[in-house]
Amino acid sequence: MSEAEALREEGPKEMTEEMPPPVFETRQPFDLTDELRARVAELDLVDSVEHVKEHGYGYVHDAAPPEFVARLRETIIRIAQSDAESVLARLGATMLLPKDPIFAEVVVNPKLLTMVEILCGKGAMLSQVAATIKPRATEPGDGKGGLHADQNWTPAPFPVHNQLVTFCWACDEFNEAAGSTRVVPGSHRERRHPNQREVAEEPGVIHTECPAGSLVFWDGSTWHSGGAPRTVDGERVVLHVTYSRMAMRPVECYDFLGEDWLADKPWEMRVLLGREDFLNTPQGGFAHGIKLPRAMNWAKT
Ligand SMILES: O=C(O)CCC(=O)C(=O)O
Ligand SMILES: [Fe+2]
Structure with a gap:
C-alpha cells in the first residue's frame, strides 16, 4: 500500500479530532489568554514576562534543580570533547537534541515552553540546540563586533510579532568577568538589525547577570553579543536553545x-x-x- 493509500485508509489523526472553531482576531504581543496568564503565575514567570516585554530580554530562574544543571554541564562538556576533532569544535557543539536524553527534557521544560508560546505563539518550532564552552581569554580585547539580533534572516523593520526566542541556560554564573552575554536593553523597540557603527561600538550594552542554573533569554529583535571575553579562570558552559514561529515554513x-x-x-x-x-x-x-x-x-x- 502506498503512503497516500495508507493515509486514506486510516485518515490522518487530525481529521478524526474535532474541528476547532475558526479564530478571526490575531492576538497582539503580550495579550495573554486567561489560561496562559494563569500558567505564567503558576510557574512563577510574571517577572520574566514583564522584563522581556519592557527590555527585550529576561531571566528564568529555577527551571530545573541544581542536579539537573550539573548533569547538563557535564553532558555538554563530554559531547563537545568527544565529538570534536579541532580545538575550536571542542568549544561548542550543535545538533544536540538526540545526543543525550537530557536535551529532550530541556526543550519541553514547562517554563521554557510557556515563554515560547508568549514570544512565538502556539505551534512554535525548535530551531537550534547548541552549546558553547568559553574558557578564560588568552588574548587582550573587548570582544566587540558581534552584536546581532537573532531573527537575523528577517528583514527590517521587524514585524510587530516576535519571530524567534533564544534561551541561554547558564551552567555557570553569568556576570561581566565570566564573559556573560551582552545585551542592549530596549533595542527590540528599534525593530531593525544593528548598523555597522552599532556593531563596532556596541553603545548601550550591559552584561547579563544571573546565578549558575538560571536562563537568560531574549526575543529575536534584541541586540546582543556573545563576544565578551572571560577574564576569570574556569569555563562558561552554556546551552543555547532557540525556537521560532512556524509561519514561514514551506507547505510542501x-x-x-x-x-x-x-x-x-x-x-x-x-x-x-x-x-x-x-x-x-x-x-x-x-x-x-x-x-x-x-x-x-x-x-x-
Ligand atoms: O554566547 C553568548 O553569550 C550568546 C550567543 C548568541 O548570540 C546566542 O545564543 O544567540
Ligand atoms: Fe544570538
Whole structure:
C-alpha cells in the first residue's frame, strides 16, 4: 500500500479530532489568554514576562534543580570533547537534541515552553540546540563586533510579532568577568538589525547577570553579543536553545529529492528548495560556510 493509500485508509489523526472553531482576531504581543496568564503565575514567570516585554530580554530562574544543571554541564562538556576533532569544535557543539536524553527534557521544560508560546505563539518550532564552552581569554580585547539580533534572516523593520526566542541556560554564573552575554536593553523597540557603527561600538550594552542554573533569554529583535571575553579562570558552559514561529515554513517538503534529481536543474532550483542557505539541515547552522552569511544578506533584500 502506498503512503497516500495508507493515509486514506486510516485518515490522518487530525481529521478524526474535532474541528476547532475558526479564530478571526490575531492576538497582539503580550495579550495573554486567561489560561496562559494563569500558567505564567503558576510557574512563577510574571517577572520574566514583564522584563522581556519592557527590555527585550529576561531571566528564568529555577527551571530545573541544581542536579539537573550539573548533569547538563557535564553532558555538554563530554559531547563537545568527544565529538570534536579541532580545538575550536571542542568549544561548542550543535545538533544536540538526540545526543543525550537530557536535551529532550530541556526543550519541553514547562517554563521554557510557556515563554515560547508568549514570544512565538502556539505551534512554535525548535530551531537550534547548541552549546558553547568559553574558557578564560588568552588574548587582550573587548570582544566587540558581534552584536546581532537573532531573527537575523528577517528583514527590517521587524514585524510587530516576535519571530524567534533564544534561551541561554547558564551552567555557570553569568556576570561581566565570566564573559556573560551582552545585551542592549530596549533595542527590540528599534525593530531593525544593528548598523555597522552599532556593531563596532556596541553603545548601550550591559552584561547579563544571573546565578549558575538560571536562563537568560531574549526575543529575536534584541541586540546582543556573545563576544565578551572571560577574564576569570574556569569555563562558561552554556546551552543555547532557540525556537521560532512556524509561519514561514514551506507547505510542501521536497527534502527527499536528491542530488540526482537536482543534477539537470538550474541553480535557482537549489535556492527554491533551500539547498543554498544554512537553514533546516541535519548538520546544523554553522556547517555550511558562506551559506550562512549569504543568507543573512539575502534576508535583507
Ligand atoms: O554566547 C553568548 O553569550 C550568546 C550567543 C548568541 O548570540 C546566542 O545564543 O544567540
Ligand atoms: Fe544570538
